[in-house]
Each structure stands twice: as C-alpha cells, then as structure tokens.
Amino acid sequence: MSGFRKIVALIFMLSLLQQAFALSAPKSFWAYNPGSQGLERTDLGQPAAQLSVKVSGKLALCHHLDRGHIILEVSGGTPPYSFLWNNQERTQNRHNLFAGTYTVFITDSQGRRHEERIVIQPPFPLIVEMAGIQAASCSGTPDGSAKVNIRFGRGEPYKILWSHGLEDELEAKGLMPGIYSVKVIDMFNCDATLTFEIKSNADSFEVKENIQQISCSDNSSGAISLDITGGKAPYTFLWSNGMTTKDISGVGPGKYEVAIKDQAGCTINKTFEIKSPSTVEVTVSRIQHNLCHGASDGEIDMEVKGGQAPLIFSWSNGATSQNLRGLKAGTYTLKIKDASGCEVNTQVMVQEPQKLTARLESSIELNCESGEATGFAWVNIQGGVSPYTIKWGTGETGKNEIVFNRPGEIQVEVVDNTGCTVVEKLRVDFPFNNLIAGRIDFNVRKLSFSSEPEVHVLEPLVFESEIGEDFIAWEWDFGDGATAMDRDPVHVFKKPGEFDVTLRGYDIYGCSSVQKRLVTVLETEEWVTIPNAFTPNGDGLNDVFRPVYKGLVNFEMDIFNHWGEHLFASRGLEISGWDGTNKGRLLPRGNYIYKVQYTTITGETVQKTGTVTLVR
Template sequence: MRIASRLLTAIVLLLFYPAIAQDYCVTIESIMVDACTLGGTCPNEATPTCSCEGKNEMFRFKVGADDLNVANLNINWPNNAFQGICQNALTAQNTADLNEQVEACGWLVEPEDGVLPAGSQVLVVTSADMCIPSNSFASLSDTLIILYQCPGNFQGHFANFGTGFRTTTISFGGGCSSTATYDRSLLVTQAGVPGAEDGATVDFDLDGNAFYHNPGCNAPVPVSTVFAGDPEQACPGDVIQVGGVVDGPFTDWEWSGGSGTFDDPTALSTIYTLGPDDTETFFLTLSATDCNGVVTDQLEVVIIEGVVPVISPEGPLELCPGESIELTASGIGGFVWNTGDEGNTLTVSEPGIYTVVLNGPCGQTEASIEVTEGDTPTLITSPDSPQGLCEGQSITLSAEGNGTIEWSDGSTDSEWVVSSPGTYSVTLSNECGTATETWEIIDAGEPEITLLNEQPVVLCEGESIELIVSGIGNFIWQDGTQGNVFTVSQPGSYLVQLEHPCGEAELSIEVLDGGAPPQAAIIPMGSTSICAGESVVLLGEGQGEFLWNTGSSDDEIQVFLPGTYTLQVTNDCGSDVASIEITQPTQPLVVIGQGSEAAICNGESITLTATSTLPITWNNGVAGGTLEVSQPGTYYAFVQNECGSDTAFIEVLDGSPVAFFEASALSGEIPFEVTFDNQSELADFYEWSVNGNFISDAEDFSFTFNTQGTFDVTLLATDSAGCSDTYTLTIQAGICDPLVFIPNTFTPNGDGINDVFRVVTQCIENYEIRIFNRWGVLLYTGGPGDPAWNGNNGQGYYVTDGVYLYILHYTDLDGRQEELNGTITIFR
C-alpha cells in the first residue's frame, strides 16, 4: 500500500507540473561532484560498480514552462563523452531499489515515452550500472524523474577538489540549454571548509551563481523548506505586511499566532493587524502541509514603544574644573540635545541641565540630567616633612580639606599622633579626585653633621664651591647663614652648627687651595713630517697626570706613524687637552703610461705620458708630465722629495715595417686563382683584403677570383709595436689587357725578402728580358718559366750595388709586339 500511495502521489504531481509558470526552458539546480563509493579504486569498466565513483555521480535540473523530451537531450560533461540515456529492465530495477531507500513521501519515476513535463525536476545518474547503496535517497520528499546514462564511462565526469573551473552543459536543441560552472578550489568537506571529501555538492540559482556545501553521502535531491520571513519591528496597534515562502510539494499553508488578526491567514502574503496584547516581542507562525506532515517557521515581531531615552552616566553629575563629561543617550531613533547638537553623544564642559529629545519610530520623548560644578581637592597639612623624632617624644600630624580625610592606618580623624619613626600619609578624596601628603618621621638620634662633598675639599683658582652638609635640624654657618648649603670662594676653615631636636653639634670644614687648572702642551723633538720607517719623540708638558691617546701615561712617547696625537693633563682643578698632527710625505712614485716599451712609426713622433703626485723631470731636463720624442732610445722620468726618489724607464723603438708582395699573375680568365708571395720587411702581423674586405691574416695568401672585374688586393703589415705599412696590387679577372710589371729595385742580400728580380705579366703570349751593366755587358737573359735574376753575372759572381739597364720584348695575345726599357737599382 505504501508503494501504491507514493506512485499515485507521483502521478498527481507530474500532472501538476505543466501548470507551473517558468521563465526559462531548463536550468541546472545541483551537481554532486564528489560521489561516494563503497569500494576502492576503479581502473577499468570491469571494476565492481561500488568501487567506481564515475558510475555514481549525479546532477539535478528543472524543466521550464514547456515539456521536453529525453530523445533531444545532450550532455557535455567536463570529462568523458555523453553515452546517451538508457531506459530498460536494469534502470527499472535500479529505480525500484532506490525507492526502497526513501523514508519520506518522495518518489522516483522514469519518464513516460521520454517526456519530461513542464516544471518537473529531473535527476541524472552518470551510469545505469550504478551502486544502489552508495548515495542515500532516504530524505526524498518530492516526486523526482530519474534518468540513467548508458554504461560505458567508468571514469569520473566531474573534477573533485583542486584548481581551475569545470563547466557542465545540457541541451535539448532549439536554443534550449543550461550551463553550470563551479570553482574546484571552493569545494568543501562535511565540516564546511575547502578540501576534498566525498559528498561535495554545488547548488546553482537561476543566474548560475554557485553555492558550495557537503551533505555527505546523500543524493542531490530537492529539500522542502518553509520561511516565514525576517524579523519585523512594529509599534503597538501597527499594521504590518507579512510574506512567507514555501519550496516543496506543499498542498496548503496557514498563518497563526499573536492577539491580532490576519486579512487572509491562508495566503502566503497577507496583512496582520497587531492586537491589544501585542505589547512586547511575539511570534507569528507559518504552517505548511506536505505528504510528510506539517512544516513550520516563525516570524519574530519586535514591539517598539515610545522609548524614553536613557542618559548615561546616571546623574546627578559633578563636573570638576578643567574636565569634561561625555553624555551618551540610548534609544531607537534620532537624538537632538537642547544645545542644538545632534547624535547620541554630547561632550559638556560647563555645569547646567542638559536635555535630549528622541525622535523614535513610535513618537517623540525626552530625558534630562543635571551637571553641577565640583571642587578640586585641597589638602592642608602640618608640620612639614621630614621630621626627626627624639626618644620618648611624639609628633602630632594634622590634615584638613574639602573632602573625606583618610590616614594610612585607615583612621579618618583630622589628627594623628605618632611616636615611632616611619612613613605616614593622609589622603583627601572628593568627586574631583584625590590629594595625598606624606611624612617621613625619622629617628633623630644624636645630633650629627655629615659633609657630603668629596674629600679633601679643594678650591681651584678663580672658582667657588658649595659646601653641602646633611643632618636633622637647622644649620647655622659661621657668618650667620642658615641652611645645609654654603658657598665659599676662598680656601680656609669654615664652621657650621646644627640645632638638633635632641641637642646641638658643630663641624669645622677645611677647604684646600687647589691652584690653577692644568694647561697641556706637546713639544715635538724633531720634524712633525716623518718618512716611512722614521719616528719622532713627542714631549708632554702640564701640571697633573698625563694620558696620551695611545694609552701611555709617560711624559713622552715615540711615534712611527702619521696621525693626530692627543695628551690629556688632569689635576684636582680640571683637565686640558693638547693635540699635534704628525704627517708623512708621499712616497716618491712615477709611472709612464705607455709601460716599458713604445715605438715611433715611420719616422713620426710620440708623446710619452708620466703621472706622479710630485713634480716630474725627464732625462733630457724637460719638466712636466709629457715628453714628445721623435728618435728611438731609452727615456726616463724622475721624481724626488725628502723621503727619496723614483725613476720610470721606457724603451722607444724604431717601428718601420715595409709591406710588399708579388702576385703569381695580375690578370687571367675566371675562375682566376692567384698566389701572393709576401716579401714584407720588419713586420710581425698581416691582414689581406680584397677591395677593402678582410680575407685572411696568414703570412702568404692565395685567392680565387670567380667574377669579372678589377680587384685591389691590399696587404697591411704591422710590427709588434703597432706600426704598420700597406702595399696594393690590382688584379684583373676576366679582363685581359696586356700588362708588364718590372720592379725598379731589389735587395739580393740573402735575407729572404726581395732577394730576386722577377717580371710579372698578364695577357702576354711571350717575352724576353735582357739586363746589361753600364758598359753594355749582358748579365742576364730570361723569359716565362726561367729562373728569376738573383744579381749573378752569369759567371758565378754577384754584381755590385748600382744601376743596371734592361730591354724587354713581348708579344701579346693578339700577336702585337712591343719593346720596353728602363733601369734596375740593386742595393743590399
């Protein structure tokens, strides 16, 4: 009968759904992100159902104003693909088993013919292969349509606690869809704090706002609620509007409570008129009935009477001179004081009557308080303190004033007779505070005078000193001056007498002549400028004890370092300090900026630069930091002072490299390979370039010209001192103009540089050159492929240095013949 009754209720409620007006097509209401499982991990589809969280996740949505059909449903999970909705014998058995869990009056049904009625609530389970006991349906109190995704996804569809956002979208086509997004980091445990725990659920309102909670292992089913409203405030006899809200399958509802009347107690929103007995806070009850019985909630109504304001602190109040009081009024509404000030606080600094008016929700009331003028406590006491008490005597302490007297023993009389030494006090109290007086009653003992000055007492020249004595009683000095302090400006004996409560005493004080204050002086026993390794003796002078800043207390000290030396001389009349500065001249040092070597390039001049803190003199007598030289040699800079001298030397070298090279050919057809024979002199480094572009830093150089044109091949020869020279030959590649290059000099001295005479030609078919001495004797005949002339006369002897004649005949590629002649100079 229980199942039949629930089924009937489910059918009735499903029939009722289309009558519910909605302004949306479909909306996601809740997602159970972290479903409960009874087993362990779920590595594959064959894992037992109760171990797979991915088969037991759920979410709930609500249908809008029009019916929908499951056949049109598509779900876009955050993870995994949608497998479609299954409705078969397995899902029917699942539904029946789940309904057995329901303890309230709710019911689970599968759709008929796939129709989801307007206004219906639908729960989607992520697999028909679900675990029935994993997530409870016991609290279901409404009819819920249940859908099962077809088996196939055993992994999770949602993402549990972590980072990032996840979005689920459902769609029925035709623009009918709903999307819900949640933040994984806001998922909570059952304790309500962010973290990972089974049962994490996210609810969504119609605007898609997410609300995070964790009801444990309970399915995300709708919960029936009744809300009577927030507390209301009312004055007696008022008329108030009440409005309740119910959410769930309630069939009727009714208001009750109070002594007044409802316009319509069966309407959720109605008017309530307060009754005569509604004079203090009371409650109105909203009761709603569903299949589980009656659910109630109460609305608190707070009665606001015409409250009389209360002023604190309570009066009457006394205002002490120079003070102020802050008056605070309490009540509901706005406050206006008779001073014109508004607000619940008022600071007053004058006596008078102060009134506050309260404009409350139920009328206007007022309260007043009187502030009177108070007196500052004034305490009059006698005798003065301290007082000496002789043996067997007593002293009467008296006090009076504008308040209550209390002695330190708790008595409140105006006098207190004390007969023993000690500390005694009296306090006067009134509304404006307290005043206290303290007496020190000491044992007078025997009359005795104590000198407080450091002894012996020394008076320095031109100064004065205060003699200070202590004791109980009155002091009289030899000139009749009274008091415990006496100023003297001359050495001698001074007498003071003491009138003691218990007798008399006298003391003679001897003031000694301390002489003049010391004058410190330091006398150097030599120069105050000492070189490194030297010293000077400093002699101290002055009357008193010596203390040098070196720590020595001797009359003289020997110092070896520059610095400031001080001497403090101290005696009874003070101290004096003298100081002296010991300096150390700069140690002679001179540095030549170019180092130890420099070079003069190609007969030019260079400027040597020297630096020093002292005047500089060069070896040629020139004074100053620079010296321009144009000849190689050894140069030095010299400085000196009283601590010695220093000399810096530099060797200036002759840097005159000569760049020269020969080419294996000056012209030819492309590709045209040319070998360049480096014959430079006095050079250490080389740079070859073609038309200004760097090619190589080798000593000798070969280059292939692959394009037609005229090319300048340049050799830059540099020595170790940085001096350089250049030599350039022009190479014609692919341009065959006849060219004959005949050197006009060579140096056959056997040094491997320019030792032979060689003719260089381009675009020449053949040539012959003959060389003669000045008397016409033939010395050499050569042509292409013949050895170059090395200055031999052809008979095994070398010719002497001088000028020789040559005649050269050549035939170019076109068969034209030409003759060239000139001279050659030999020097070794």
C-alpha cells in the first residue's frame, strides 16, 4: 500500500472513531497534500455536546385551585430545538397545569433527541400550629414568647418568617405584648400563616405628661405633671433630680427622668425635657398650587426654627399640623404658639388655574337635493393651561372637529398641559339618508261665515296650513308684498287682482318645501235686499223673513210690533230669519217693523228701518 493510501485510510478510521464515540475535544491529524512538499496538519473539529435540559417553574401545587407551570432551559446539541409533549403540544414551556406527569421530547436540528419526564406534585397539606404562647410579665416588658410547630408538610427545609423580623426559628422570644404573625414556607413555596397575641400578665398602665415650659421672663418656671391610668395603685416615683413626688415644679431647663413603678412591680421609665425659650422663626419652604381648577391638591410646607417645644400650630382652616395637604385655592393663615406662650403669624396663598371647560356642539348638513346628510361635532375649549390634548370617543385625536354619520352619543376628553381632564358627552340625532320632504299644504277661507265663494278687496281671509311635523319654521308670501310667520295667518288684500300665495316650510336641516295657490280678489260689491212681505204657512216657500246681503262683515236685525214690543232678534252674518212667531206663539197677520244695522267690509256702518207684512 502506497504512503498516500495509508494516509487516506488513517483519515477514514479517525472519522469513524469520532462519530462512534462522539469525541468532545477537537482532534487533528497529519495528511499528505500533493500540492505541498510533505504532510500537513488537518483539524477534524469538535462535535456538538449532548442535549441537556434544566427544568424550573412551579412543580408542586399548594391547593386544589392552584396551577403549575414548567420552564425548560435547553443546552447542547445544535439549535434550533423542537418540542413535542405527550399531549401533542409543541411549545417549549407549559402553563396552567394540573398535577401529574408530563413528558417532552426535545430534538435538535441534527436529529438528536432527548426525552424528559417532569412531575407536578399534587396539593400536599402544610399544617402548622402554635405550640405555646407565653404572656409578658408587664405591658412594657419584652419577655413574652411564642413557638410554632410544623405538624405535617413535605419535609425540610422550611422557611419561617416572624412578623417582627425573626427568621428560620421555631420559637420567638423577647416579645412585647401585641399582635404577631408567623409564616411557614415549604420547599415548593407553599405557605401557611398563623396570627397570635402576646398578652400581659399584669394590667398595663399609661403615663401622660403635661409640661410647662420656661417662660421668657422666669428661668425657673418649668413644671412637669403626670397623669397615670391603669396598672395597680399605689405608684412610686423617682425623679433624676431626687424628687419622689408625682409632679415636679420650679425647675430650670434640662432633661428630667422618672421611674414609675406600680404595686405589681411593673416599671415605666420616662424622660422629659424643659427647654429655654427661643424666638420662633417661620418661613414658607414650598407651595404647590392646585394643578386644576376646583381641585384639592394644594400643599404648603413650612420651615419653623426656634421657639420652645411643643409648638402649637393653628391654621385658619382648622388644621393643627405644621404642613398642609389637600388644599383648595385660597389664603391660609397660620398662628404658631410655643410652650412659653410666644406667638407668630403668617399668611400663605394657594392659587389655581382658570377652570378647564369643553362645550360640545353639533350640526347636520343636508343636501336638500340628494337627501344625503353629514354630521359635524366640534368642541370649544376654555380655561386650563394650553396646549390641549383632544381625544374623541371614536379614537380620533388632535382634532377640534369630527364628522359623524349615525345617531348616538359623542364623547370627547380634553387634557390640558398640567394633566387636568374634562370629559363631555353629547347625544346627537342623525337622519336617514335620502330624506323625503314632509307634507305641506294650505286652504283659504273667509274669516266671516259666508256662502259667497268670491273674495273681495278688504275681506279678511284665513290661510289654514297643513304642515307636517318635519317642519320647524314657515313663512307666507301673499304675493302683494306682504308676508307672515304665523302658522294660520289672517290676511286682507287691499286691491283686486290675482295673487300667488306661497307657503314655504323649513325642516331642522334647513331644507324647504313650497306650496302655492292662486287667489283671485274682486272689487268690493256691497248690497242688502230686504223683502217687504212673507208667508209663514209651512209650504217651504217664503216661510221666513230674511234679508239677503253681500260684502258685509256684520249684520244685526230686530223685529217690533206697532206697540214697540220686541219680538225677534238676529245677530251675526248667519241669519236664521224670522218665522212670524214670538216665544213659540204664532203672531197674527199684519205689518211689523224691522230695524237692521250692518257693517260693510270698508268699515261703514248702515242703519235701516221699515215694515214687513206678515200674510197668513
């Protein structure tokens, strides 16, 4: 075998060994290259490492409503990786899982495969109890204790957290009277919490002091008086200046300590300080004005120096703190009084911007020819601090005006430069497209009751309209230069002729409908014809005495006998006529006197008197 073939055979064997044993370290060999003067070194490269998986997540359930999740971290092999779970899901991680065993097959891009089984444990009870609680000897003595016992759980390790800061201890000692809690957490982060109380074996007592600070004029006017409540009397007192009374007085500046013991042996130690008077100096360190009109987020911070504590703060709004929060706009006066009785006053003003308002308006523009409508809504903004941010309920922003094409509620939110917000809503109507004009018509009749169809000059006419509900306004044009806005106007033509009377109605969108009628006006003719006899015999011919007239606006008639007795009266243009009776009694034949008075359409009043013969 030649040297070259030996080298090739060697390379082939090394390649087989590398694939068979998945060599992890890079390898190299020497090979003959015909283009060179001898052997050259050739690197085989490093094979990919085996697939490995790190599993994390929530692998145990704490209760029956709990759910677990699995997080996979894959290394080795050649990415990318594919995942296939036993329920055919192909995600890398799983969530919202019940207890059970989950199997995943992981395959890299070279076909290497890894199988991983993960168990999510079912809920396992964690039962803890307080094993012993020891009360404190006195209310102020830290000698209480408590012990927690883990009766049942998944096993060590457990994390124990006490509410006062102690960790990983089953027993807590040195506890003051009060309410405490302890939390036990197992290895899967499931926990149980207990709350307990450390009581006091002896009744607690409290001490309240009243300190009289030194006045500016007397350096020995300090005093301390005590008020004891609770505990078991009698009490003993021992002051740091040697006094054994409950109260001390006539003392100068300095710190005074007192030990108070009740009959049960419980002791309270208190320290009080009497200070020398000093001048109170007050300045405004910060003012936060209201960001929005009408808000209550103003703040005042005061810097106070000097004076004799305690300082008493009295604000004009009733507050007693040094600083104020949640303020409306206005002027606030502060009076500070120290323990020596010295006072100082100051004023602070909290301001606010002009009220931010947004007024929504809308209109409908209608193409009266096509019937197509377009709605417009716009917002008028005042106050606040510009620039403003405008956001419409439709999602549009930065516009003062939008277009709408359906009825409903329009909403706009305006935010000014300081974050103040105002929201306005407007309910709008919107017509259907291709609107049909509403009905409009009118009739003409005489104001007076008359059977004459002709219309004469100066004769009042009533124009009775028939206007549909779609119209909100209307106007009349009588063709003689006169107009009217009434719904049913009365008009008088002052000269004869033919007149085009026009009624025009307008709907809410500004579109109009028109109805016209021709009215012919004749010259005035006035006449009254009074019969001189009648025959009330019931034959239907000339049975009543009734004058005939034309061109009148009023007519009155009275009938008398020769003795002046009033027998009959008629008022108005509807003349029923006299049938020759009086109060239902037939009158005898003979002559009777009539008296008529009428008014013409020109306004002239005429009176006539005569006789009429009743024939039977």
